[in-house]
């Protein structure tokens with residue numbers, strides 16, 4: 322994650338990144354291209370691929386934009402070799418610049434290596450300051466670069482094997498990370514000891530794939546093997562897949578927002594399919610907060626599974642009351658409130674004949690600032706809905722995230738300073754209810770998840786800026 326100051330553009334949290342690695346497959350970069358395309362929802366503002374050829378020479382292409390915009394036939398032709406890692410990123414306005422687009426490539430007399438990360442190191446500033454005091458020069462504002470410096474510092478002074486240097490470096494970093502490190506001969510896949518973000522391994526022919534989400538495996542025809550465990554380093558090379566733990570796992574704090582909003586519904590995260598999680602959360606939401614209504618509709622796309630679950634549990638018809646414009650592409654920051662309101666209408670339209678005269682249950686995955694919820698409720702009323710009962714398939718979002726997710730600052734979050742009744746009034750709904758913290762765990766049959774942006778229980782120490 323880039324460590325510049327944040328600015329926000331719309332009314333949803335954003336993931337910072339997705340990573341993908343291919344080992345031992347001909348033209349690995351071409352497969353990485355398709356895999357990154359499947360991970361595009363995790364970051365749309367920049368992407369890159371680094372490959373290694375049979376001579377151990379590294380090749381890199383990266384740039385601002387979507388996977389289909391950055392890569393073309395000519396650019397792909399330089400990415401030769403049977404090993405590649407790739408990255409898609411979301412950045413904020415202060416962090417633009419090609420120097421912050423991953424994978425990073427480092428040249429060193431002990432051998433070149435490339436690196437890509439999904440997550441955020443919470444003690445980044447302390448580590449960077451220590452390293453700079455000892456003479457390190459940083460090229461970017463990304464915390465992924467800190468790992469490279471830590472690995473090389475350790476290896477350079479003690480002449481230790483690379484895996485030992487990586488383990489030592491990882492143990493100095495606190496926070497959320499899912500790193501791929503590629504040397505001339507192997508790929509290391511490392512996950513933080515809390516297991517904040519997903520990282521899974523698949524088999525592809527005689528080779529392997531590692532990806533932030535299993536939806537990439539389906540596109541590539543790879544077979545899921547297992548997840549990288551919290552605190553584990555998986556080494557993938559000509560010996561196959563080998564495992565070492567650099568740390569005892571802490572509490573297993575998978576990011577709840579991965580299930581609620583970020584991940585694709587066709588991905589499985591730690592044995593739980595994302596669509597199934599959302600559907601189950603919708604069922605639980607109905608049991609916790611039934612509404613006297615005629616139809617259930619969801620906000621496309623991420624809330625449709627929860628809306629289906631709510632409808633199934635309630636026995637109410639599940640209808641398509643909102644349509645999303647699929648051809649919207651990326652929208653820019655609209656300068657006035659009036660234009661921003663039109664922007665929401667560009668993205669979503671109510672289906673008048675479905676909602677007219679109906680008491681509608683509107684299921685959404687989360688409320689951030691509440692501005693979009695207000696617009697959707699108004700839109701449904703203008704389309705003739707008799708009542709609008711809003712049901713949210715997660716708890717009130719109240720606090721910021723330090724683990725690689727661009728959640729707004731607390732004062733921008735409508736639930737930070739307003740209780741449920743106040744939020745209900747502010748978004749103009751007839752009634753409003755959120756899923757409980759217990760419901761969020763129960764939907765995934767889990768004992769633990771990171772719920773820090775909902776309950777302020779941060780799994781790690783938070784370091785002074």
Ligand code: SF4
Pocket residue numbers: 517575576577578579721722723724725726728771772773774775
């Ligand atoms: S604080 Fe929220 S968004 Fe961040 S990792 Fe935890 S659950 Fe996910």
